[in-house]
Every structure is written in C-alpha cells, then in structure tokens.
Amino acid sequence: MIRIVGVALALLALAPTARPGDKAQAATPAEQLKALVADHEAARQAYLKATNNGDRLKTPREQVAKAGEEFERRSKQCIAGGLDLAVLVDRHLIRGLPPEWRTKPPRIGATTRSERSALGYLHGNCGQCHNARGPLASIGLDLWGDPGRPDGATLEVLASLLGRSSFRIPGQTPAHTARLSPGAPDRSAILVRMRTRDPNTQMPPLATRVVDGEAVQRVQQWIAQLSAPTAP
Numbered sequence: 001m002i003r004i005v006g007v008a009l010a011l012l013a014l015a016p017t018a019r020p021g022d023k024a025q026a027a028t029p030a031e032q033l034k035a036l037v038a039d040h041e042a043a044r045q046a047y048l049k050a051t052n053n054g055d056r057l058k059t060p061r062e063q064v065a066k067a068g069e070e071f072e073r074r075s076k077q078c079i080a081g082g083l084d085l086a087v088l089v090d091r092h093l094i095r096g097l098p099p100e101w102r103t104k105p106p107r108i109g110a111t112t113r114s115e116r117s118a119l120g121y122l123h124g125n126c127g128q129c130h131n132a133r134g135p136l137a138s139i140g141l142d143l144w145g146d147p148g149r150p151d152g153a154t155l156e157v158l159a160s161l162l163g164r165s166s167f168r169i170p171g172q173t174p175a176h177t178a179r180l181s182p183g184a185p186d187r188s189a190i191l192v193r194m195r196t197r198d199p200n201t202q203m204p205p206l207a208t209r210v211v212d213g214e215a216v217q218r219v220q221q222w223i224a225q226l227s228a229p230t231a232p
Contacts, residue, residue, distance in 0.1 A: 029082060036081040040074040047071040065210045101147075109151030118222035119145065119157060121215050122190075125204070132156075139166075141179065165189035167201075182226035191219055 027035070050067035085105055088094045108123065110116035127144035129136055142160040146153035161180040167189045169177050181187040193203040194216050202208070 033078070033081050033083060033087075036074070036078050037083070040071075040078050043067075043071045043074040061209055068210060106147035106152065108145050109154035112222075112225070114218065114222045114225060118219045119152075119154065121218060122157075125212075125215070161190065167193065180223060180226075183224060185220045185223045188223050191216065191223060194219065 047067040047070070050063050085094070085097075086102060089097055089102060108116050108119050110119060122143045123145040127142075128134075130139070130141045131137065131144035132142045133144075140160055140163055142153075142156055144153070145157060162182075163179055165177045165179045167177060169187065169189055169192050172187065176187075177189055178187065179190050185191050190203070193201055195211060196202050197209055197211060199205075
C-alpha cells in the first residue's frame with residue numbers, strides 16, 4: 001500500500017490531461033487509471049486527516065477504521081485498474097529491475113495460496129523490522145522474504161517462526177509459548193499479538209489503534225491448516 005501511495009502523485013503528473021475544446025471521448029485505459037489514482041490520493045489524504053497525520057489517539061476508532069477501509073478499497077481499485085509492475089517500469093517509476101522479473105515477477109515460495117498470502121503479509125508488514133540483518137536480528141525472527149532466491153527464503157522464515165517466543169500468552173507457561181504453533185492459532189504468539197491493540201502487547205507496536213481484520217483472518221487460516229511437525 002505504501003508503494004502505491006508513492007506512485008500516485010507521479011502517475012498524476014505523467015498522465016495526459018484534457019484541454020478546453022477537446023471532444024468528449026470514451027476514457028482511455030491511461031485516463032481511467034489516472035482517475036483511479038486521483039481517487040486513491042483523495043482517500044489517502046482523508047486517512048491522514050483521520051489519523052491526525054500519525055496520531056491516531058486523537059481520533060475516534062470508528063472514524064479511523066472507516067477511513068482506512070476506504071483507503072484500502074481505493075488501493076485495490078488501482079491494482080485492478082492496471083497498476084502493476086509493468087506499468088511502473090514503463091513509466092520509469094522503477095529502475096534497475098532484473099529483466100526476467102518483468103515477465104516473471106518473483107513470488108514467495110509456498111505450498112498453498114493461504115501460505116503465500118500469510119507469508120506475503122508478514123514480509124510486507126513485519127519483515128522491515130523482523131529480519132536477519134537489522135537491529136532486531138538478535139531476536140532470531142526473520143520474516144523478510146528474499147525475492148532473489150528461488151524459494152524467496154521461505155524455509156528460513158518458517159524455521160524462525162517455529163522458534164520460542166519471549167512473549168507469554170495468557171494461560172501458558174513461558175516454556176510452552178511458541179511464535180507459531182502449527183494447527184493452533186490461539187497458541188501462536190505472533191497471531192495473539194496481531195489480534196490485540198493493548199499498547200504493551202500489540203504488533204505492530206506503534207501508530208495503530210485498529211486491528212487489521214483481513215490480515216488476522218489470513219494468518220489464522222494458514223496456521224490452522226498447518227500440521228504439527230513429527231519427530232524423526
């Protein structure tokens with residue numbers, strides 16, 4: 001979503017504009033995309049206003065949620081309207097892209113659609129902090145997929161998710177708290193923390209008062225479908 005926001009203004013500047021006296025014509029795909037991006041930018045500005053440019057504590061929860069839902073809806077419309085990797089490359093908004101990625105974009109290695117969806121969310125929303133190279137590397141939780149590798153580093157991500165968590169789930173002892181417990185969403189610390197907005201518990205830890213319900217549903221479904229590993 002953040003990348004789409006950054007592209008919005010650039011697309012508006014590059015797309016052709018109508019001049020006085022021009023005859024009315026059916027909108028071209030480029031013009032339709034421009035209109036979608038304009039609507040997206042308006043939704044973004046409304047979302048920023050609802051969150052007081054980052055301070056969500058000053059805005060009623062329902063207002064923030066409504067603005068966020070509209071922002072997300074407009075983002076999806078942009079993608080459905082043709083805002084894809086090829087468009088960004090053609091408009092020189094992305095440079096240095098490996099040529100093979102244009103015809104075959106990298107994908108997260110996964111065995112099911114629900115797994116790819118869940119890992120994609122964790123990569124995009126958690127991997128910037130939780131990775132093997134940043135300041136939190138010592139935690140040992142690596143959610144950053146690597147598009148340059150054939151499997152997107154999925155095996156490393158899964159291995160780190162199966163580690164023990166320092167967070168204690170209510171009702172469980174520290175020795176039995178896992179970051180991810182296959183087949184048991186309620187015993188998976190990563191999902192328990194996504195579900196709450198308790199300032200001492202929530203993930204992400206900053207700048208959010210509203211639980212991402214769709215993300216919770218996707219990650220919960222994936223965890224529920226996993227089978228517990230068997231001993232060799």
